[in-house]
Amino acid sequence: xxxxxxPTIYRKDYADPxxxxxxxxxxxxxxxxLTRVATRIFxxxxxxxxxxxxxxxxxxxxxVQLRLNGKVLRAADYKLAxxxxxxxxxxxxxxxxxxxxxxxxxxxxxxxxxxxxxxxFTQCEAEGFRKITFFPDRPDVMxxxxxxxxxxxxxxxxxxxxxNLIEEGDLPDGRHYAKWEDPFKKPSxxxxxxxxxxxxxxxxxxxxxxxxxxxxxWVEDGNLDKTQHAxxxxxxxxxxxxxRFGLELDLDRFMIVAVGDFNMGAMENKxxxxxxxxxxxxxxxxxxxxxxxxIEAVVGHEYFHNWTGNRVTCRDWFQLSLKEGLTVFRDQxxxxxxxxxxxxxxxxxxxxxxxxxxxxxxxxxxxxAHPVRPDSFVEINNFYxxxxxxxGAEVVRMYQTLLGRDGFxxxxxxYFERHDGQAVTCDDFRAAMADAGKRDLKQFERWxxxxxxxxxxxxxxxxxxxxxxxxxxEQSCPAxxxxxxxxxxxxxxxxxxxxxxxxxxxLRLDGEKSAAGDTTRVLELTKARQTFRFTDVAEKPVPSxxxxxxxxxxxxxxxxxxxxxxxxxxxxxxxxxxEAGQRxxxxxxxxxxxxxxxxxxxxxxxxxxxxxxxxxxDSALSDALRITLRDxxxxxxxxxxxxxxxxxxxxxxxxxxxxxxxIHIARQFMRRTLARDLRDDLxxxxxxxxxxxxxxxxxxxxxxxxxxxVALSYLVELDEEEVLTLAQKQNDEANNxxxxxxxxxxxxxxxxxxxxxxxxxxxSEFEKEALVIxxxxxxxxxxxxxxxxxxxxxxxxxAFSLKNxxxxxxxxxxxxxxxxxAFHALDGNGYAFWAEQVIALNGSNPQVAAxxxxxxxxxxxxxxxxxxxxxxxxxxxxxSSNLSRDVAEVITKSLSN
Ligand code: B3K
Ligand code: ZN
Numbered sequence: 001x002x003x004x005x006x007p008t009i010y011r012k013d014y015a016d017p018x019x020x021x022x023x024x025x026x027x028x029x030x031x032x033x034l035t036r037v038a039t040r041i042f043x044x045x046x047x048x049x050x051x052x053x054x055x056x057x058x059x060x061x062x063x064v065q066l067r068l069n070g071k072v073l074r075a076a077d078y079k080l081a082x083x084x085x086x087x088x089x090x091x092x093x094x095x096x097x098x099x100x101x102x103x104x105x106x107x108x109x110x111x112x113x114x115x116x117x118x119x120x121f122t123q124c125e126a127e128g129f130r131k132i133t134f135f136p137d138r139p140d141v142m143x144x145x146x147x148x149x150x151x152x153x154x155x156x157x158x159x160x161x162x163x164n165l166i167e168e169g170d171l172p173d174g175r176h177y178a179k180w181e182d183p184f185k186k187p188s189x190x191x192x193x194x195x196x197x198x199x200x201x202x203x204x205x206x207x208x209x210x211x212x213x214x215x216x217x218w219v220e221d222g223n224l225d226k227t228q229h230a231x232x233x234x235x236x237x238x239x240x241x242x243x244r245f246g247l248e249l250d251l252d253r254f255m256i257v258a259v260g261d262f263n264m265g266a267m268e269n270k271x272x273x274x275x276x277x278x279x280x281x282x283x284x285x286x287x288x289x290x291x292x293x294x295i296e297a298v299v300g301h302e303y304f305h306n307w308t309g310n311r312v313t314c315r316d317w318f319q320l321s322l323k324e325g326l327t328v329f330r331d332q333x334x335x336x337x338x339x340x341x342x343x344x345x346x347x348x349x350x351x352x353x354x355x356x357x358x359x360x361x362x363x364x365x366x367x368x369a370h371p372v373r374p375d376s377f378v379e380i381n382n383f384y385x386x387x388x389x390x391x392g393a394e395v396v397r398m399y400q401t402l403l404g405r406d407g408f409x410x411x412x413x414x415y416f417e418r419h420d421g422q423a424v425t426c427d428d429f430r431a432a433m434a435d436a437g438k439r440d441l442k443q444f445e446r447w448x449x450x451x452x453x454x455x456x457x458x459x460x461x462x463x464x465x466x467x468x469x470x471x472x473x474e475q476s477c478p479a480x481x482x483x484x485x486x487x488x489x490x491x492x493x494x495x496x497x498x499x500x501x502x503x504x505x506x507l508r509l510d511g512e513k514s515a516a517g518d519t520t521r522v523l524e525l526t527k528a529r530q531t532f533r534f535t536d537v538a539e540k541p542v543p544s545x546x547x548x549x550x551x552x553x554x555x556x557x558x559x560x561x562x563x564x565x566x567x568x569x570x571x572x573x574x575x576x577x578x579e580a581g582q583r584x585x586x587x588x589x590x591x592x593x594x595x596x597x598x599x600x601x602x603x604x605x606x607x608x609x610x611x612x613x614x615x616x617x618d619s620a621l622s623d624a625l626r627i628t629l630r631d632x633x634x635x636x637x638x639x640x641x642x643x644x645x646x647x648x649x650x651x652x653x654x655x656x657x658x659x660x661x662x663i664h665i666a667r668q669f670m671r672r673t674l675a676r677d678l679r680d681d682l683x684x685x686x687x688x689x690x691x692x693x694x695x696x697x698x699x700x701x702x703x704x705x706x707x708x709x710v711a712l713s714y715l716v717e718l719d720e721e722e723v724l725t726l727a728q729k730q731n732d733e734a735n736n737x738x739x740x741x742x743x744x745x746x747x748x749x750x751x752x753x754x755x756x757x758x759x760x761x762x763x764s765e766f767e768k769e770a771l772v773i774x775x776x777x778x779x780x781x782x783x784x785x786x787x788x789x790x791x792x793x794x795x796x797x798x799a800f801s802l803k804n805x806x807x808x809x810x811x812x813x814x815x816x817x818x819x820x821x822a823f824h825a826l827d828g829n830g831y832a833f834w835a836e837q838v839i840a841l842n843g844s845n846p847q848v849a850a851x852x853x854x855x856x857x858x859x860x861x862x863x864x865x866x867x868x869x870x871x872x873x874x875x876x877x878x879x880s881s882n883l884s885r886d887v888a889e890v891i892t893k894s895l896s897n
Contacts, residue, residue: 006885010376011318017136018049019094021143026133030151030195032105032115036064039133041096041143054087054094057127058134060112064099066134085134098134107131108803108844116261117220119196120156121274123267126317126380129188139187139314140423150177151195158218160194162186162270164253182270184250185421187313192269194218194257201227205235208242213249217280218257226281229292229697230256233299240300240334245412247307256280256299260770263805263847264384266298268305275302278771278806284695284736286769289705291737292697296338301331312416315423317380321372321448322426324384325392329400332393339699346574347637347703353549353575356394358649360386361554364453365653366858367897368890369480373426373448378889381847387451394552395447401492401522401550403437410436443490443526452480454489456525458557462540468510469537471495471545474529475553481897491525494550494573497534497541502570508536520547520573542566547573559583565624574638581628581642584621585670589651591615592666597659612669622677629681636689637703640710645670648820658862664821668717668784675717682711686726695736702738709742716750724752731758741775749784773799774810781815787822788829791815802840805848812837816855823855824862828869831856835873838887839880846884853877853890871895 022042029036045052063080066073068087079086107114112131113122122132130137149159153176159168163182170176201224202216215234217227234256241247251271258280266275279298282291308330309323332352336345363369363386370383372392377383400408411433419428426448434441459472473493477486496519497505504519510533523532542563546555559567559580567580592612599611628634628642648667652658675682689708691701712730715723727750731743744762747755759780766772777800781791794800794811802808816823816834823830834855841849859870877883878891 006378006888008376008378009380011316011374014316014318015050016048017046017055017138017141018051019043019054019090019136020046021136021141024135024143024145025148026145027148028150028193030104030120030149030156032118032120033103035102035104035113037098037100037102037133039096039098039100039135041094041098041135043094043096043136045090045092052088052090052092054090054096055136056085056087056134057083057130057137058085058100059083059130060102060107061131061134062101063134064101065097066099067097069093069095083130100133102132109847110261110263110805110845111847113193114261116259118155119194119198119220119259120151121194121257121259121261122192122269123263123274124191124269125189125267126320126384127189129191132191135188137188138316139189140316142185142187142313142421142423144185145182145191147180147182147193148177149180149193149195150175156195156197158194158196158198160192160218160255160257160272162190162192162272163251184270184311186270186310187423190268190270190310190313192267192272192274194272194274197221198257199224200255201231203231203235205238207238207248209248211252213238213251214253216253216255218255219277219280220258220260223258223277223281226283226286229282229287229295230275230280230299233296234303236296236338237300237303237334240337241304241307241330244333244337245307245330245409247416249306250311254303256302260806261804263845266302268302268309270306270310273302275299276806278774281771286737286766286772288736288738288741288775289697289702291771293335293702297331297335300334301327304330304334307416311421312419313423315425317377317383318374319425320380320383321388321392321395322424322429324389325372325394326396326429328389328393329396332397341635341699343574343635343638344699346578347635347641347699349548349575350578350638350641352390352393356386356390356552357653358647360390360552361453362649362653362858363387364391364451364480365478367481367860367893368854368857369451371449371451375449375482379850379885381886382850382889391552398444398447398492398551399433399441401494402441402490402524403433403439407437408433441490443488446487446489450477450486450489451483452477452486454486454491454551454553456491456493456546456551456553456555458543458545458555460543460557462537464540467535467537469497469534469541469543470531471523471534471543472529472531473523473525475525476528481893488526488528489551491551491553493523493525493545494520494547495523495532496520496544496547496571496573497537498544498567498570499539499541502566504572505537505541507534509533510535522550544571544573544576546576546579548575549579561587561620565620568624568642569627578638578641581621581624582646584624586646586651586654588618588621589646589663589666589670590654592669593651593655593659593662596662596665600662608665608669612666619677622674625674626678626681629678629685635700635703636707637699639685640703640706643707643710643714652820652861658858660820660824660862660866661826671714672717675714678714679718682714683723686711686715705736705738705742709739709746712742712746713749716746716752719751724750728752728754728758737772737775741779745779745783748779767799770804770806774806777807777810778814778818781811782818786815786819787825788815788833792833802837803844805845808837808841808848808852813852813855816852824866826865828866828872831869831873835876838877842877842880842884842887843882846886849884850886850890853887853894857890857894859894 025040027038104113105115111128147161159178161180166181167179198218199221200216200218206212217230256273258275258277260277262276304327308326314322336348414436415432454477457474461470499505506515507521508515564580564584571577648663651663689704727743727746734740747758838853856870
């Protein structure tokens with residue numbers, strides 16, 4: 001165990017910077033093994049600061065020289081310890097000149113300046129700029145930057161940085177230079193440079209105002225056949241932000257650069273977005289429909305940051321959701337608008353809620369639970385979480401639900417009017433919404449300060465005589481680390497009532513003169529318990545509660561199976577229509593899981609198939625799914641979502657004590673049962689959903705492929721010759737990666753004779769496409785018959801490397817997070833493997849290591865036998881030497897909370 005406990009940083013300790021920076025001039029002499037950086041910082045004492053000490057941060061730097069107002073500082077003039085350089089007693093106006101060197105080719109953390117495949121890239125958010133030079137590296141210090149890049153012309157023909165290119169030319173010794181100037185003030189985390197051998201697709205685009213801008217997508221040579229979709233997505237993003245939010249691109253040049261070694265998805269550096277290749281490169285041959293959709297979303301996300309994040313940024317890192325929650329909300333709305341139809345919007349909404357429930361709800365119930373605006377952290381990189389991002393987006397969405405679309409837009413306008421060019425807080429955003437909408441949103445602050453997923457229990461009482469319906473809503477929120485008791489939240493609950501024919505009933509709340517004509521009402525739950533009275537309710541309705549998932553809560557209401565089937569068939573709210581099916585399936589899956597456990601306990605299990613088969617034959621779900629499957633008025637994409645059972649992780653979340661093996665057996669049994677019950681309809685859907693002709697990733701075609709391929713995945717459960725032949729044929733003839741990968745997956749999870757050959761054929765066909773080989777690893781790591789030995793063997797494959805984050809994720813993370821029943825093998829070998837990998841990654845890339853470390857953070861939820869083995873693995877990591885701050889925080893919290 002490390003001896004020095006890394007310090008915890010608290011939000012309440014925020015202090016204004018002592019010095020503010022006006023301008024920064026930087027010169028880089030780029031060499032992979034030793035890069036020289038000369039920085040000139042023009043700074044002034046901050047009237048709001050508490051003293052005259054200059055505080056700079058720097059890590060893994062060699063300090064060559066430091067000059068203050070022209071005078072070289074000697075060691076006695078400053079203090080340098082623990083990555084902080086302090087110059088006490090500084091004058092009011094300072095020009096600081098700093099010379100440092102770094103070693104980019106040895107930088108495996110992929111933070112700061114590093115080399116990937118021979119090219120230079122940077123990643124500065126959150127605190128990577130301090131690995132490039134000493135600087136007041138905090139987001140509330142905003143400055144204008146001029147950057148001079150010098151490098152060997154042959155090895156690094158392209159030299160890019162933020163803003164506009166103002167000068168370029170040749171230098172002696174085969175070197176050349178480029179000078180870039182960013183006209184906008186920015187925090188250091190938005191600094192970027194790229195240097196190397198790259199090519200670009202470029203287009204000129206005319207903004208609504210008439211101004212012409214230059215758009216570029218930079219990639220390695222040989223990838224120009226994969227940039228069109230990113231370019232289209234960028235153009236759509238620019239147009240959408242103008243139309244929906246009145247926000248214009250403020251630069252004359254906007255660049256996206258793809259890099260193969262990257263810790264996360266992408267980065268919104270001003271004018272020079274750097275992207276993981278996974279979110280740029282696409283063509284039908286290598287990318288699936290989901291990849292196409294993700295690229296659109298991520299290109300949009302990073303572009304939208306230009307206003308929500310860059311023009312208005314965060315005062316401190318506790319406010320991260322100010323930019324991330326808001327920008328995720330914006331990218332979600334963008335993707336929905338790109339589909340355009342109401343049903344398409346619903347599909348997108350369901351997808352987003354699935355992510356929230358699958359990943360954020362567990363986080364909010366585990367040892368790493370934190371509010372959307374955290375109160376403390378040890379390592380900020382550990383707080384780029386689904387809570388800050390996805391729950392944060394839900395919080396932003398609730399403003400829109402409460403204020404209406406126009407009201408929300410007014411709030412956004414006011415936010416920019418007040419704060420353009422500033423570094424602000426989540427409170428500032430809430431104030432803009434409240435003031436523009438003339439609403440009291442004080443209680444709404446609890447969404448930022450309290451962690452945990454609120455529960456809303458609903459109870460309904462209908463009185464036929466008075467024709468009134470009372471809907472009682474009661475909220476509570478489980479205790480989370482550091483937060484035992486919670487105060488009531490301000491929760492928008494969208495409600496509709498269905499009559500016996502399944503039609504929406506007119507709504508009139510007690511006290512209203514007449515029904516307002518709406519059929520969905522947003523009720524505002526602000527107290528622990530509240531009753532809402534609907535009058536003029538002609539018959540006993542079936543309530544449709546939390547329509548559109550109007551708040552990130554768990555709704556508890558005891559629907560009968562018949563009511564759920566009814567909602568599945570009739571609810572005008574597509575989200576709740578889908579939700580009803582998920583509830584029905586979850587209920588059944590939990591029953592089956594309990595049956596598996598009981599059978600195992602009794603000790604006489606011949607086959608679970610027999611035991612489960614003897615369960616009451618319950619056809620409610622099959623019948624309801626059949627109706628949906630046959631309903632051609634519904635989008636294929638929606639039908640696919642209804643047909644997809646809750647994941648094993650989702651079912652686990654519903655259990656007091658998680659038993660991954662029982663869940664797996666139950667879910668597989670249910671898949672086989674459904675495949676048998678729905679066989680002919682699945683086959684019909686498979687045949688009806690072909691997408692002949694040229695590939696297009698549009699919503700209609702991708703929806704058809706999704707339905708077709710989910711049908712195939714059910715059908716292969718039957719292990720029939722006819723179906724296996726279909727899968728083989730699809731694998732051999734597919735003209736796009738979506739169909740190819742689905743067929744390969746179906747074969748891999750079946751007993752088909754040709755499955756090994758299909759896997760090999762896939763590998764040799766796509767050997768040169770790193771992103772496709774990632775899929776090849778993932779498919780095998782998550783295959784039904786995979787175990788830890790499969791993964792250990794794959795880890796010795798020549799194409800595997802732990803150093804490349806995408807590759808590490810494709811195999812190691814996919815297994816630990818995406819194959820629960822294999823990972824949680826009773827012998828504990830999955831956990832031992834996990835510990836080895838966390839320790840190995842900790843040495844090279846702490847950020848990625850800490851992500852993997854999270855795979856065991858919910859260990860206390862599992863059966864005692866598994867818990868014991870998990871704790872052992874956690875302790876093993878805790879005891880290893882040189883633990884990074886990143887990993888130490890996750891492991892310590894996992895073991896203590
Ligand atoms: N802002 C970056 C994330 C940076 C993560 C640093 N550990 C990407 C994004 O959210 O758009
Ligand atoms: Zn973001």
